[in-house]
Amino acid sequence: MSQAERYAWLSLVAWGAILFFLLTRFTAGVEVLGQSLGLTLVEQSAGQLLWRYLALAVIAIVAESLIAGILAAQTGVGGVEKDERDLAIEARANLASYWFMAAALNVIVIHVLANAAYGGHALPQLNLTSLTGIAFALLFVLTVAEIVKRIATIWNYRAA
Amino acid sequence: MSSRKGRVRNNIRELRTARGLSQGALAEKVGATRQTINAIEQEKYAPSLELAFRLALAFDVGFEEVWEFEG
Numbered sequence: 001m002s003q004a005e006r007y008a009w010l011s012l013v014a015w016g017a018i019l020f021f022l023l024t025r026f027t028a029g030v031e032v033l034g035q036s037l038g039l040t041l042v043e044q045s046a047g048q049l050l051w052r053y054l055a056l057a058v059i060a061i062v063a064e065s066l067i068a069g070i071l072a073a074q075t076g077v078g079g080v081e082k083d084e085r086d087l088a089i090e091a092r093a094n095l096a097s098y099w100f101m102a103a104a105l106n107v108i109v110i111h112v113l114a115n116a117a118y119g120g121h122a123l124p125q126l127n128l129t130s131l132t133g134i135a136f137a138l139l140f141v142l143t144v145a146e147i148v149k150r151i152a153t154i155w156n157y158r159a160a
Numbered sequence: 161m162s163s164r165k166g167r168v169r170n171n172i173r174e175l176r177t178a179r180g181l182s183q184g185a186l187a188e189k190v191g192a193t194r195q196t197i198n199a200i201e202q203e204k205y206a207p208s209l210e211l212a213f214r215l216a217l218a219f220d221v222g223f224e225e226v227w228e229f230e231g
Contacts (some may be wrong), residue, residue: 002195083192084208085199160205 004086005157007071008093012150014063021059025052026136041133049135056139060146089156102117104141112147166231168206172197175219175226190214 003011020037029038044052077079112128127133176186183197190197192211199205200215207215216226 002193005195081193083196084211085196085205086193160199 001156002086003075003081004069004090004134005154007067008150008153008157010067010071011064012147012154014067015060015143015150016144018056018063019058019147022136022143026132026139039126041130041136043130043132046131049132053135053139056143077120085160089153089160092156093149093152096152097145100140100148101145104144108137108141165204166229169228170200170205170226172215172226173201175221176201179219183209184219186215189218
């Protein structure tokens with residue numbers, strides 16, 4: 001397994017944990033590992049939302065730095081860390097992540113507009129028009145896009 | 161409509177083993193990772209033109225002796 005592939009696996013685990021953290025801070029419903037998460041959005045003040053966002057950003061930066069640091073310490077001197085195949089796979093994974101983000105944002109826009117126009121009778125009742133709803137939807141898309149990128153990276157390493 | 165997709169084949173494994181080179185040693189010679197050399201040998205990955213030339217140079221043979229295209 002190449003360094004870049006190992007990074008993708010560790011990073012996938014880290015982003016999975018970040019998604020779990022995000023869900024436990026914004027949603028409620030069922031108990032998982034002593035934390036509540038589910039389909040009910042927990043409304044929060046703007047100040048709380050800002051702290052949640054900062055906490056997520058700090059956790060993501062620390063996790064990525066730790067993984068990069070551990071893998072860099074393991075790399076022998078003189079070895080090639082990334083070559084053209086790694087870069088090609090990274091580009092494909094970035095593209096998959098971009099398409100996921102574009103699709104997800106379109107779904108959110110349609111959901112919000114359709115809810116406003118038709119009262120949301122035929123749509124799932126997740127209120128994305130509140131401040132908490134908007135913050136959650138955007139952070140959820142960003143987090144899942146990172147997970148999609150890692151999965152696409154691992155998938156491409158297995159395929160090519 | 162006919163498909164224009166072909167297949168790039170190579171003799172890298174044969175050339176490498178004939179010279180007693182490991183995948184790692186060849187990778188270091190051409191500036192790639194061992195995993196990439198393995199993927200090229202298994203024909204799972206078609207390298208860039210530059211890496212393809214580097215590989216031919218590493219074996220000190222002509223391009224056609226390493227690569228062939230099945231259209």
